[in-house]
Amino acid sequence: MSRQIMSVVGGKEAASTATYDSTNPARPGEVVARVGLADAATFAAACRTAAEAQREWAKVPAPVRGRVIASIGRLVEANAEALARLVTEEIGKPYAEALGEVREIVDTCDFFLGEGRRLYGQTVPSEMPDKNLFTFRNPVGVAAVITAGNFPVAVPSWYLVPALLCGNAVVWKPAEYAAASAHAMFQLFTAAGLPDGVLNVLFADGAETFAGLERALGEGTVHKVGFTGSSEVGRRIGELTGRHMQSACLELGGKNPMVIMPDADLDLAAEGALFSGFGTAGQRCTSLGTAIVHESVHDAFVERLVRALAAATVGDPTGDVLAGPLLDRKFADRYEEYLTWIQPHHTVVSGPVGRITKDNPRGGFDGGEGLYYHPVVVDGVRPGDRLFMEETFGPIVGVTTFATLDEAVELANLPGYGLSSSIYTSDARSAFRFREGVSAGMVSVNNSTSGAEAHLPFGGNGKSGNGSRQSGMWVLDQFTRWQAMNWDHSGQLQKAQMDVAEIVPDLDFRLAETRLP
Numbered sequence: 389m390s391r392q393i394m395s396v397v398g399g400k401e402a403a404s405t406a407t408y409d410s411t412n413p414a415r416p417g418e419v420v421a422r423v424g425l426a427d428a429a430t431f432a433a434a435c436r437t438a439a440e441a442q443r444e445w446a447k448v449p450a451p452v453r454g455r456v457i458a459s460i461g462r463l464v465e466a467n468a469e470a471l472a473r474l475v476t477e478e479i480g481k482p483y484a485e486a487l488g489e490v491r492e493i494v495d496t497c498d499f500f501l502g503e504g505r506r507l508y509g510q511t512v513p514s515e516m517p518d519k520n521l522f523t524f525r526n527p528v529g530v531a532a533v534i535t536a537g538n539f540p541v542a543v544p545s546w547y548l549v550p551a552l553l554c555g556n557a558v559v560w561k562p563a564e565y566a567a568a569s570a571h572a573m574f575q576l577f578t579a580a581g582l583p584d585g586v587l588n589v590l591f592a593d594g595a596e597t598f599a600g601l602e603r604a605l606g607e608g609t610v611h612k613v614g615f616t617g618s619s620e621v622g623r624r625i626g627e628l629t630g631r632h633m634q635s636a637c638l639e640l641g642g643k644n645p646m647v648i649m650p651d652a653d654l655d656l657a658a659e660g661a662l663f664s665g666f667g668t669a670g671q672r673c674t675s676l677g678t679a680i681v682h683e684s685v686h687d688a689f690v691e692r693l694v695r696a697l698a699a700a701t702v703g704d705p706t707g708d709v710l711a712g713p714l715l716d717r718k719f720a721d722r723y724e725e726y727l728t729w730i731q732p733h734h735t736v737v738s739g740p741v742g743r744i745t746k747d748n749p750r751g752g753f754d755g756g757e758g759l760y761y762h763p764v765v766v767d768g769v770r771p772g773d774r775l776f777m778e779e780t781f782g783p784i785v786g787v788t789t790f791a792t793l794d795e796a797v798e799l800a801n802l803p804g805y806g807l808s809s810s811i812y813t814s815d816a817r818s819a820f821r822f823r824e825g826v827s828a829g830m831v832s833v834n835n836s837t838s839g840a841e842a843h844l845p846f847g848g849n850g851k852s853g854n855g856s857r858q859s860g861m862w863v864l865d866q867f868t869r870w871q872a873m874n875w876d877h878s879g880q881l882q883k884a885q886m887d888v889a890e891i892v893p894d895l896d897f898r899l900a901e902t903r904l905p
């Protein structure tokens with residue numbers, strides 16, 4: 389029997405107006421959870437509940453909130469295998485990667501549990517005597533967090549953990565197709581003792597969520613929006629929050645370039661391209677988009693990548709495989725559309741294309757009913773091709789060539805995204821020139837485009853985001869607002885810039901001339 393899952397608002401199950409079946413993409417006939425979907429009114433009501441609960445939560449001393457984060461980390465650690473198995477079952481992420489994803493929640497908790505004892509403000513000297521200046525970080529209020537399902541628990545933790553630590557309440561809207569994983573994570577968070585209403589989980593479709601968010605922003609019950617998903621939806625959320633004088637934390641798509649210089653270790657580069665292009669079936673926002681290869685090593689690199697890919701296993705994600713199925717039917721359909729972007733001037737160098745079936749098997753693997761697809765390497769992509777310019781979420785990597793590093797940087801930036809990037813070289817000058825020129829928020833040297841660590845700033849520019857950064861100390865600026873305080877204890881009105889003591893210099897002073905012998 390599959391699970392029944394409902395939204396939880398203020399500690400109670402909230403009404404649903406529709407249902408959604410979250411299925412196992414390796415066996416789409418299997419329902420992992422039947423999910424009750426809420427409507428826009430319920431979303432707005434959840435934000436009001438959160439706003440109410442936030443007032444008390446903000447009064448809990450930050451070090452005590454830090455202890456709650458510590459407990460969340462322990463609970464996630466103690467339930468790591470169960471949570472990872474659920475992630476594998478629900479979105480088809482290979483189990484080893486799912487365990488890594490769960491580990492990332494623990495890493496995030498480890499970082500922020502100590503932040504409860506820091507959350508530093510400053511004491512600042514005043515320009516006048518008997519006056520003191522201070523800065524404080526205040527929680528923003530309620531954060532509405534809308535997340536994708538390709539990282540159904542790790543990426544949400546990047547928002548939830550710091551938001552809660554900073555004294556905010558949260559309304560979390562996870563992806564429907566990853567609802568069971570999200571609900572399990574929600575249970576672990578509440579088991580740590582969060583008061584009712586401080587963290588609320590709300591399942592809803594995109595249209596109801598958007599309408600609910602619009603209403604809540606109008607009612608003044610949402611003060612920060614966090615969104616991970618497509619550039620298209622991110623743009624709409626950015627517009628909406630902009631109208632309400634807010635700037636959302638947007639983590640959007642990527643067309644992540646990998647530059648391979650003539651002095652690169654080509655075996656290492658092929659291994660990195662394999663993992664970042666086809667691990668997670670190419671469904672990370674940091675997945676490799678286009679390999680930009682120096683013309684002198686193009687053939688040698690492509691030959692290595694194709695060989696490595698042929699030896700890699702696509703299959704049952706509970707086993708030891710490079711890639712499992714695509715996340716969900718919606719993603720499989722979209723991926724099939726990306727395959728139509730392959731043009732006559734392209735060369736598919738990897739073998740068969742499309743869904744893995746009995747008639748189109750991958751070696752001995754016929755995919756059964758699962759949403760499995762052949763990994764594809766397309767050589768000869770050019771600027772202007774859709775395959776070169778647009779994100780193609782799924783197992784497809786383009787290859788193009790360049791002659792000079794300047795040209796490589798230009799090609800890397802051309803699609804207008806800016807999330808992740810990578811360069812393989814043995815020359816420090818090339819690595820730093822690339823770092824300086826590339827538009828991405830993340831740069832890897834001799835490493836793949838994916839695999840950010842949980843305590844570095846994560847986020848993009850251009851079509852990948854509005855410059856907001858998650859993770860580490862940088863995310864504190866998303867979930868707190870600086871408040872400046874001045875305290876004058878002189879007993880008189882001292883006017884800034886006017887009642888300031890002046891020390892008069894002699895600016896005409898010059899050293900006496902000395903002559904060299």
Ligand code: UN1
Pocket residue numbers: 538539543616671672673674837838839840841
């Ligand atoms: C995402 O796909 O939304 O760096 C994030 C990485 C992961 C995060 C990916 N740690 O690949």
